Amino acid sequence: MTKKQRALQVIQRLKEEYPEAGCTLDYDQAWKLLVSVRLAAQCTDARVNVVVEGLYEKYPTVEALAEADVDDIEKIVRPCGLGRSKARDISGCMKMIRDEYDGKVPDDFDALMKLPGVGRKSANLIMGDVFGKPAIVTDTHCIRIVNRIGLVDGIKEPKKVEMALWKIIPPEEGSDFCHRLVFHGREVCTARTKPYCDKCCLADICKKNGV
Numbered sequence: 001m002t003k004k005q006r007a008l009q010v011i012q013r014l015k016e017e018y019p020e021a022g023c024t025l026d027y028d029q030a031w032k033l034l035v036s037v038r039l040a041a042q043c044t045d046a047r048v049n050v051v052v053e054g055l056y057e058k059y060p061t062v063e064a065l066a067e068a069d070v071d072d073i074e075k076i077v078r079p080c081g082l083g084r085s086k087a088r089d090i091s092g093c094m095k096m097i098r099d100e101y102d103g104k105v106p107d108d109f110d111a112l113m114k115l116p117g118v119g120r121k122s123a124n125l126i127m128g129d130v131f132g133k134p135a136i137v138t139d140t141h142c143i144r145i146v147n148r149i150g151l152v153d154g155i156k157e158p159k160k161v162e163m164a165l166w167k168i169i170p171p172e173e174g175s176d177f178c179h180r181l182v183f184h185g186r187e188v189c190t191a192r193t194k195p196y197c198d199k200c201c202l203a204d205i206c207k208k209n210g211v
Contacts, residue, residue, distance in 0.1 A: 006205055007151055007168040013201045014180040021180040023129050025049065030105035030130045031062050031097060034115070037122045038089055043080040051079050062103045066094035089117025107131045120159055128175030136174040138162045141185030148189060150207030 001009075014021075024045040027033040032052065039048045055076045059065040065073070074087035093116045097105060105126065106112055112123040121137055128135030136142075138158040146152050152164045169177055189195045195211055197203050 001205070003151055004168045006149070007165075008170075009205055010149060010151070010202055011169070011173050011177055014177065014184060017201045018180045018183045021176065021183045023125070023179060024182065026052070030126065031065075031094070032056065033126060033130060034093060034097075034105060034118065034122070035065070035090055037125055038086055038093070038117045039077055039080040041086070042082060048080055051077055062094050062098055065090065066098045086117070092116035093118065105130065107133070120162065124162070124175075128178075134171035134174055135178075136162050136165050136169065137178040138165070139178070139182065140191070141182045141189075142178050144191055145181050145185055145189050148195070148206065148209050148211065149202060150209060154209075 023033070025033060025036040025040060026049045027036055035055070036045075036048050036052055039051065055065075055073070058076070059068050059073075068091065070087050070091045073090055074083045077083050077086055077090070080086065096115055097103060101111075107127070107130075109123050109127055112118050112126055113120070118126075121139060124135040124137045127133045128137065138161045143156060143158065143161050146161065146165065147154060147156070151168060152161055155161050155164060165174070185191065188200050197206070197208065197211065200206065
């Protein structure tokens with residue numbers, strides 16, 4: 001079985017296993033997803049979803065958050081960890097969206113990458129979830145599982161994993177595929193315990209690398 005053939009089987013089985021899988025960060029506007037994904041670094045999505053409620057209650061728009069004092073942002077987002085750097089990035093990002101993009105999040109990957117605190121993972125998430133464009137989000141679940149399955153060979157660097165997956169994952173499937181890997185990584189192909197291969201829908205086609 002080639003990597004591409006295995007990838008197509010993995011995609012189909014994960015679709016059947018997690019038909020409703022989507023982004024686990026709560027948002028109703030593009031700029032809010034940008035804020036949340038920055039806060040999610042080294043923090044759970046569940047905690048981010050709670051913390052942003054207080055942030056948006058006080059600063060409900062791009063303009064309000066752009067004008068907010070960085071110290072005040074830090075006080076609110078501190079429970080997510082790395083409060084100072086996250087607050088600085090959020091402030092800078094909102095200012096840039098306000099000043100250079102008329103308050104709207106750009107739908108261009110390179111433009112997104114220029115925003116403070118936005119890397120490839122965040123830019124891909126925005127492109128896929130907000131704008132419905134081809135995207136591959138290489139978070140820790142994705143990197144661990146695609147190596148374990150055998151879709152990539154011992155690659156741990158996020159950008160290299162992303163580039164390898166672009167070659168075997170149909171563009172229109174990338175975003176949802178990565179969301180399903182998150183669910184699969186939390187429920188079955190876990191990181192902190194031995195994976196539950198006995199109840200895995202991919203058991204017979206997984207190479208079980210490192211297991």
